[in-house]
Amino acid sequence: MFEILHKEKLAPGINLFEIKAEKIAKKAKPGQFVILRLHEKGERIPLTIADTNPEKGTVTIVAQEVGKTTYELGTYEVGDYILDFLGPLGKPSHIDKFGTVVMIGGGVGVAEIYPVAKAMKEAGNYVISILGFRTKELVFWEDKLKQVSDEVIVTTNDGSYGMKGFTTHALQKLIDEGKKIDLVHAVGPTIMMKFIAELTKPYDIKTVASLNPIMVDGTGMCGACRVTVGGEIKFACVDGPEFDAHQVNWDELMKRLDYYKDLEKISFEKWKRERGMV
Ligand SMILES: Cc1cc2nc3c(=O)[nH]c(=O)nc-3n(C[C@H](O)[C@H](O)[C@H](O)COP(=O)(O)OP(=O)(O)OC[C@H]3O[C@@H](n4cnc5c(N)ncnc54)[C@H](O)[C@@H]3O)c2cc1C
Numbered sequence: 001m002f003e004i005l006h007k008e009k010l011a012p013g014i015n016l017f018e019i020k021a022e023k024i025a026k027k028a029k030p031g032q033f034v035i036l037r038l039h040e041k042g043e044r045i046p047l048t049i050a051d052t053n054p055e056k057g058t059v060t061i062v063a064q065e066v067g068k069t070t071y072e073l074g075t076y077e078v079g080d081y082i083l084d085f086l087g088p089l090g091k092p093s094h095i096d097k098f099g100t101v102v103m104i105g106g107g108v109g110v111a112e113i114y115p116v117a118k119a120m121k122e123a124g125n126y127v128i129s130i131l132g133f134r135t136k137e138l139v140f141w142e143d144k145l146k147q148v149s150d151e152v153i154v155t156t157n158d159g160s161y162g163m164k165g166f167t168t169h170a171l172q173k174l175i176d177e178g179k180k181i182d183l184v185h186a187v188g189p190t191i192m193m194k195f196i197a198e199l200t201k202p203y204d205i206k207t208v209a210s211l212n213p214i215m216v217d218g219t220g221m222c223g224a225c226r227v228t229v230g231g232e233i234k235f236a237c238v239d240g241p242e243f244d245a246h247q248v249n250w251d252e253l254m255k256r257l258d259y260y261k262d263l264e265k266i267s268f269e270k271w272k273r274e275r276g277m278v
């Protein structure tokens with residue numbers, strides 16, 4: 001059992017939890033994730049390790065409420081326990097001195113790029129972080145990313161804060177200004193990562209994306225998380241989750257993510273009915 005020591009609402013529907021998990025806190029590297037199960041009847045879901053505190057023995061996760069399990073997690077408070085918390089899983093991000101690295105986070109992806117941006121900065125890179133949100137009230141961690149970046153650009157789709165538009169617009173502007181970019185690292189909704197990959201490809205800018213397929217065990221045993229990269233089948237939980245974005249079959253990934261849509265809806269509706277929410 002893993003105790004929640006701290007909870008914070010970062011933005012509507014986006015919750016941060018600091019969880020006591022000493023072994024994971026000691027071993028985790030940027031880019032890795034955990035699989036958790038809330039209780040005996042729960043499903044296993046993957047969430048990125050957004051931060052760690054090895055001295056305190058804690059791991060921070062940031063979860064966006066999108067369906068039954070993440071909404072249920074949102075009802076958990078300090079002092080509550082999570083039944084299973086497995087990790088660190090996946091391959092760590094490839095950190096090196098590349099030169100200028102553009103970190104792109106879309107929505108909850110902003111929390112996921114933080115440990116990677118921090119490591120990239122510590123490795124001596126010039127780090128530009130582009131943080132994309134739908135609207136002003138969803139903006140979070142701008143200050144935290146500023147601490148580990150040389151430049152931070154915030155975009156909102158509706159222009160209510162920062163630059164108006166998508167993360168791709170901010171990236172295109174940097175390219176148009178003649179900025180020499182050695183690596184783009186993108187984490188966010190699949191559609192965002194696909195468009196980032198399409199944008200950088202003609203410029204031949206090396207682009208890495210952290211893929212978010214359906215996962216079950218997270219340890220390479222089932223293939224639920226399989227993706228096609230460079231024409232080859234890979235299991236994102238053990239071969240990734242980060243891959244060369246120009247080699248990923250994005251349309252296949254998006255199709256697979258929609259596979260359980262009807263069942264996800266049924267399960268969420270049932271959960272809400274049991275609580276008198278509908
Ligand atoms: C490596 C990895 C890291 C992730 N990190 C984060 C993170 O840090 N923060 C965050 O908010 N989300 C993260 N996600 C996505 C998160 O796992 C899903 O939002 C969550 O599983 C949804 O579960 P649900 O029951 O609330 O919603 P559902 O109603 O079950 O699903 C909503 C949508 O989430 C996706 N999804 C559902 N089940 C899974 C599953 N078992 N594995 C992956 N995706 C699923 C599907 O696209 C689905 O349409 C990550 C996913 C992966 C693969």
Ligand code: FES
Pocket residue numbers: 214215216217218219220221222223224225226235236237238
């Ligand atoms: S989740 Fe089962 S192999 Fe990756």
